[in-house]
Amino acid sequence: VQLVESGGGLVQAGGSLRLSCAASGVPPRPDYMAWYRQAPGNQRELVASIFSDGSTTYSNSVEGRFTVSRDKAKNMLYLEMTSLKPEDTSVYYCVTQISGAGYWGQGTQVTVSS
Secondary structure (H helix, E strand, O other): OOOEOOOOOOEEOOEEEEEEEEEOOOOOOOOOOEEEEEEEOOOOOOEEOOOOOOOOOEEEOOOOOOOEEEEEOEEEEEEOOOOHHHHEEEEEEEEEEOOOOEEEEEEEEEEOOO
16 A cells, blocks of 8 residues: 655645545555644644545534545545645645555645745
């Protein structure tokens, strides 16, 4: 399993970014796929999850601003981020769980300037 994130960068507050995760070796129905984030000195936070039935969950901090989606045919996971805030600044990780085993990408930095 290999997860490679892209799409991070520097954006002004109120702006938008779309993160992508190229997922190889992931079966059609993993336990779930998700985006986590972690800022220096902060605990790791589960941002958004998507399950095999298409259902999604979001943290309270991003609900209504972020959208997670998956393209199974292309083996891609996405995170559409809008109305970005400085507190969204973090390294974002693509994660999947397959039969109980977790896999992480290397992360992509998102920086939101005020």
